[in-house]
Amino acid sequence: MKVNIKRVAEEAGVSTATVSRVINGSDRVKEETRKKVLRVIKKLGYKPMPALRKIADLNYTIGVLVPNLVGDHYNEMVMAIEDYASKNGFELIVSIPKMLPESERYVLDQFFKRKIDGVILCELYTGVTYLEPFLKSGVPIVALDYNIEDITCDSVNVNNKQGAFIAMNHLYENGHRKILFIRGPHLSPAALEREKGVLKFLKKHDDVEVFYSEFEGYEPEIGYESVIAHLEKYGKNFTAIFTINDWTATGALSALYEKGLKVPEDISLVGFDDAPYVKYIVPPLTTIKQPRWEMGQTAAQLLIERIQNKGSNIPKNVILQPQLIVRKSVKKIG
Template sequence: MDVARLAGVSPSTVSRILNGTAKVSDDKRLAVLAAIDKVSFAPNQMAQGLKKGRSLTIGIVVQDISSPFFDETLRGIDDGLKGTGYASVIVSGHWNAEEEADRVRLLLARKVDGIILLSGRISDEAVLGFSSQRPIVSTGRALHTRTALGFKTDNEYGAWLAVRHLVELGHRRIAFISGPTNNHDADERLAGYRRALAESQIDIDPALVVEGNYHEASGMMAMNRLFDTHQQFTAVFAANDLSAYGARLALYRKGIRVPDDISLVGFDDLPGSSYTTPPLTTVRQPMYDMGRIATQALLRLINGDTVQGEIPPVELVVRETTRRVR
C-alpha cells in the first residue's frame, strides 16, 4: 500500500487512523496524512459501507419525473448527497398508492439504506410500517418517529396569502382552479381559499371553483369551463403554477389581458414562473430546500442520530400578473 510505505507504518495502522480508532503519536498521524495528500488517496467508500452493512444508496420515490416541481426537489437532494459517498435510485409512483407501495418494496429489496418519499398517496400507516425496515423521510406529511420523519408545507396558509393579496387589491369575484380530489395538498389549498374569502366577508360562490389536476391542460380547460358557464370574475387563483400556465393560455386565446382585465396567481414558484409573459405572481414553496433538508435528515436517521429540522415557510412572490381591480 503506497500510503503505508510512504508513511513508514503498516497498512492496518493507516486503516485505523482513517477510521479514528488508532492510538498513535502525532508524528505517525501527520506522516500518514502527508502520505495521503501526496498520493491523492481517497478511502474506498463502498468497502467501508460494506463493513458497516450498508449499500451507501438511498431510494427516492417521486410521483412525476417529468414535473418541474419535482426537478427542484431532486436538485436539493442531489446537492444534499454531495460529498457523502451516497448515490440515489429514483423510481416513480405516478400518484397511485398501490404503485408507490410496490416501488418502496422494490427499493427495500435492493437494500437501500433509506428512502425519501416525495409526496404521494400512500397512507401514513404504510409509511410507518415500511420505516420499521429502513428509515424514511417523506414530504407532504407530518411524521416524527425514530425511523420516520415528515416535512410539510403549510398549504392552507399559502393559499390564504394568495387570496388575501387579491382581496387587498379590491377583487371580490375570485375564481379558483383547484387540484385533484382526494389530494391532501389540494384540499388544504381549497381550505385556504375559503378561509381568506370568509375572513373578508366575501360570499363563497361554488360556481367559481373548478377542479383541475395540477397539469397545464387542466388549467386551460378549467378556465374554459368558467367562460362556458358565463361566470363573472376579476381574478383567478390556480392551485399550482402549471395550472396557472394553462389558464394564462386560455385567457390569451380569449383576448383577455393579464393583469389589465383579469389578475392571476399561482402556487409553487417554479423556475419558469419568473419568465412567463407577464411574470407570474405566485406562492413560493421551498422545493430545493425541502429536498436538501430531507436528505440531511435521512442520513442522520440512517446513522441513528436524533433529527430536528424545519423547512422555510411559504411566501407570496408578487410579480406582474396581479393589479388593483378597476
C-alpha cells in the same frame, strides 16, 4: 470521538484485522461476524477509503419516491436531495410511480428487498400500511412535501395553507372580491391544504365570493379547461383567478387570451410554486414561492442523520414558510 477502524473493531468485539478483512471483501470471515461488523460500520457512519467502498454492503443508499418529474417542482427537490446525499457519501435511487397505487406498492417492495438505508416519500396514494416493513425493520422514513398523519416520522413541508391565504389576501388587497379558484387533485395532501387556506381566508372575509373550478389537477390543460368551462357556463363573473400551481396558471392564461381577455387588464392571475419559467411569461406571473431546494436539502439531512443515528429520537416536523412574489399579473381595481 473520531470514527476509525479501531473504534469499529471495539464496538463489534472483533480485531482490527477482522474489520479490515470485511472491508476488503475477504472470504476468511464467518458470515455472522461479517454482518455484525457491517452493522457497526453503518451504525457509526464509518467511511472507509473510497477505493474500499466498492463492496455493495458498504454503499449507503437512499430511495426517493416521487409522483412524477413533470414540470420543475419535484425535479428541483430531487436535485437538492442528490446534491446533499452525494456530498455525504450516499447514493440515490429515484422511482416515479406516476400516482399509481400498484406502482407505488411495487417500488416500496423493491426498496425493501434491496435493503435501502432510508426512504424519502413525496406523496403516497397507496396508503401508509405499505410502510410497515420499513418501520418494523428500523429503516428511517422522511416525508417530503407530504404530511403523513398516521405514522410518526420526520417530515419537511411548506405551509401550503398559509401560502394560499397569502395569495387570496394579495388579491383582496388589490380590490378583487370575485375569484375563480382552480383546484388541485382531491387525493393530493398539498392541494387539500391550499384549499383549506382559501376557506380560512373566506371565514375572515364574507364580502368575497369564490367560484370553484369544474376540473381539478396540476396540469396546464386543467387550467385551460376550467377557465373555458366557467366562461361558457357563467360568463366573466370574476375579476381574478388563483390557480393551484403555476403550471395550471399557464393553461388558464392561454384560455383567457383565446376568449379575448387580457392579463392583468381584464383578469388578474396568481399561481403557486414560483416555477423558474414564470418570470419570463407574458405577463410575468405573481405567485407563491416554495423553497424547493431548501426542502430537498433538509429532507436529505434529516434522513442521513437518522441513518447515522445522530440527534434526538423524537420525530422532527419542519415547516418552511412560503413567500409572495409580486410581478405583473395582478391589477389593482376598485
